[in-house]
Amino acid sequence: MVAGHLQEKKGLFYIVLNFVDSDGKRKRKWxxxxxxxxxxxxKAEAMLVAERQKYQPAEYQRxxxxxxxxxxxxxxxxxxxxxxxDITTYAGYKTNVEKRIxxxxxxxxxxxxGLRAGDIQDFYTYCATELEISNNTIIKYHANISKALNDAxxxxxxxMTPLKRGMRPKQVEHIGKxxxxxxxxxxxxxxQGDGVEFPVLMAAFYGLRREEIMGLRWQSIxxxxxxxxxxxxxxxxxxxxxxxxxxxxxxxxxxxxxxxxLVPEYRNLLLKMKKHQEEYRELCGNCYHESDYIYVNxxxxxxxxxxxxxxxxxxxxxNNLREITFHELRHTCASLLxxxxxxxxxxxxxxxxxxxxxxxxxYAHLESNSKELTGNAMQGNLTISGNLAxxxx
Numbered sequence: 143m144v145a146g147h148l149q150e151k152k153g154l155f156y157i158v159l160n161f162v163d164s165d166g167k168r169k170r171k172w173x174x175x176x177x178x179x180x181x182x183x184x185k186a187e188a189m190l191v192a193e194r195q196k197y198q199p200a201e202y203q204r205x206x207x208x209x210x211x212x213x214x215x216x217x218x219x220x221x222x223x224x225x226x227x228d229i230t231t232y233a234g235y236k237t238n239v240e241k242r243i244x245x246x247x248x249x250x251x252x253x254x255x256g257l258r259a260g261d262i263q264d265f266y267t268y269c270a271t272e273l274e275i276s277n278n279t280i281i282k283y284h285a286n287i288s289k290a291l292n293d294a295x296x297x298x299x300x301x302m303t304p305l306k307r308g309m310r311p312k313q314v315e316h317i318g319k320x321x322x323x324x325x326x327x328x329x330x331x332x333x334q335g336d337g338v339e340f341p342v343l344m345a346a347f348y349g350l351r352r353e354e355i356m357g358l359r360w361q362s363i364x365x366x367x368x369x370x371x372x373x374x375x376x377x378x379x380x381x382x383x384x385x386x387x388x389x390x391x392x393x394x395x396x397x398x399x400x401x402x403x404l405v406p407e408y409r410n411l412l413l414k415m416k417k418h419q420e421e422y423r424e425l426c427g428n429c430y431h432e433s434d435y436i437y438v439n440x441x442x443x444x445x446x447x448x449x450x451x452x453x454x455x456x457x458x459x460x461n462n463l464r465e466i467t468f469h470e471l472r473h474t475c476a477s478l479l480x481x482x483x484x485x486x487x488x489x490x491x492x493x494x495x496x497x498x499x500x501x502x503x504x505y506a507h508l509e510s511n512s513k514e515l516t517g518n519a520m521q522g523n524l525t526i527s528g529n530l531a532x533x534x535x
Contacts, residue, residue, distance in 0.1 A: 146194045148186050150179050155186035157193050207299035208255025213248035215299075219290040229388055233379035238286050242269065254294060259306045262287060266311055277311045284310050319466045320473040321346075323481075332461040337445075338453045340437055343411070345468065348402060349475030349493045352468060353377045356447045357389065359434040363412055368404040372494060376435075378447040387446060398494035412436070 146159040149172075157173040173193055177186050210218075216239050224232055246265050252258075269275040269283065288310075291303040321329065326346055333339040341355045348370075356376035363370055376389045392399070404412070415436065422440050423430045431442035438444050454468045466474075472493065479489050 144194055146190055148183075148190055153179055155179055155182060157186075157190050159193065207294075208253060210254050211248065212252050212254050212257050212261075213244045215254045215294065216243055216247070216286075216290055219293060222293070229381075229386075230377050230379050233381050234282070235286055236381060238283050242273075242275075242283055243286065255300055257291075257304050259304050259309065262305065263309060266309075270311075277314045280311045281313060318473040319464075319470050320477040321464070321466065321471075323478060325464060326474055326478070328461075329457075329463060332457060332463065336453075336457065337439075338450055338457060340411075340415070341450045341468075342454065342457075342471065343408075345471035346474055347405075347408065349472045349479075351375075351398075351472065351494075352447055352450060354398070354494075356435075356437060356445075356450070358436045360416065360436060361434055363404065363436075365404070365409065365413070368409060369401050370404045370408075371401045373399050376444070376447060385446075385448070387444070396496070398496070400491065400494050402492065 144159050144161045146157060149156045149158045155175045155177045157175060159171040159173070161169055161171075175182075175186050175189050177189075207215075220232075220236060220239055223235070227235070243265070246268060247257075247261070250261065252261050266280050266284070269280050270277070288303075288305055291300070291305055294300045295303055329342065330346065333342045341352070344350045344355045344358070345352070350372065353375040354372050357374040358370075358372075359374060362373065374389070374391055376387060378385060378387050380386070419438065419442070423432075423442065426441050429441060431438070431444075433442060433444060435444050451468050455465070457463070458465050476489055476493060479492065480486075484492075
C-alpha cells in the first residue's frame with residue numbers, strides 16, 4: 143500500500159499519494175474527493191484508505207508480477223493469447239504448456255522474476271533424458287517459453303528475458319518412412335472396400351495431407367476441366383478434454399492452395415462415390431445429413447479425422463504390413479515420384495510445400511535414386527567404352 147494523506151484545498155478534501163515510479167523517481171498523485179472539508183473528515187479518510195489500497199504504481203505491480211510462479215504465469219499467458227491465435231495453434235500451445243512446461247516448473251517453485259537460463263536448460267535436459275522427447279518437440283516447448291517471456295518483457299512484468307542466444311535445441315533431421323511400390327500396391331489391395339480406402343488412395347497418389355483429404359468438397363472437383371482444387375481443410379483438436387472438428391476455408395500455406403489434374407481412374411472413383419451418396423440421400427430422406435463434403439458415411443455424416451489415423455494403424459496390423467504413419471503415405475508419394483524421374487521442384491508443387499527448401503530438406507535422402515537415374519542417362523549419352531578399351535590394350 144502506498145503512502146498518502148489528505149490535503150485541504152479551496153474548502154475541499156484532496157487525496158495525495160506519494161510513491162516511487164519505475165525509474166526510481168519520487169512521484170505525487172492528487173485525487174479529488176469532491177467532499178467539502180466541513181463535516182466530511184471521516185468520509186475523506188475512508189476514501190484515502192481505499193485509494194491507498196487499490197492504487198498500484200508500476201513498481202509495485204511489477205514486483206507482484208515478478209513474484210508470481212512461472213508455472214502460473216504460463217497458464218496466465220495461455221489465457222491471454224487464446225483469442226489472438228488460431229484454435230489449432232492454441233490447442234498445441236495448451237498441450238505443451240499444461241502437459242510438460244507447467245508440471246516441471248511448478249515442482250521447482252521458481253518465480254517469473256527468479257527464472258534463470260539454467261532453469262530452462264534443466265527443463266530441456268529433463269525432457270530429452272528422462273522423458274526421451276525428441277529435440278524437434280523440445281523446440282516447440284522452447285518456442286512457447288520464448289514467446290511467453292517476450293510478452294512478459296513487453297508488458298513490463300520483467301525487465302528482460304532470461305533466455306540466452308544458443309539455448310534453442312538443435313533441430314534433428316527427421317527421415318520419414320515410406321513404402322516401396324510393391325508395399326504401396328499391397329496396401330491398396332488391403333483397403334479395397336474398407337472405410338479408410340478413400341483417404342489412403344488420395345494420400346498415396348496425390349500426397350495430400352490428412353486435413354486436405356478431410357476438407358475435400360464436391361465444389362473442389364471440376365469434372366469438366368478434370369481438376370481437383372485443394373482450398374479447404376478440416377482438422378480435429380482436443381481442448382480441455384473435448385474433441386472439436388475445425389473447418390477452415392484455407393490451406394496450410396499459400397503454396398498448399400493448388401489445383402491438380404484429376405486423372406481418369408480417380409475421376410471414375412469420385413463419380414462412383416457421388417452416385418453412392420445420391421442413392422443414400424434418396425434412401426435416407428430427411429435422416430440424411432446434408433453437406434458438400436466428399437468423405438462422409440452412408441447417412442451423410444462427416445467422418446472425423448482421427449478415425450483415419452486410428453483405423454489406418456489397425457489395417458496395417460491386421461494385414462501384417464510394415465508400420466508407417468498415415469502422413470508417411472505422403473512420403474511414399476514423394477518417393478515414387480522421385481523414382482519416376484520427377485524433379486524436386488515439380489514435387490514441391492504437387493505436394494504444396496511452402497518453398498523448395500522444405501521439399502529438398504525432407505526428401506533429400508530419397509534423391510539418390512534420382513541421381514542414379516541421371517547417371518545412367520548420362521552413361522547412355524556419353525560412353526567411355528572406347529577409352530576403357532584403349533587402356534586395356
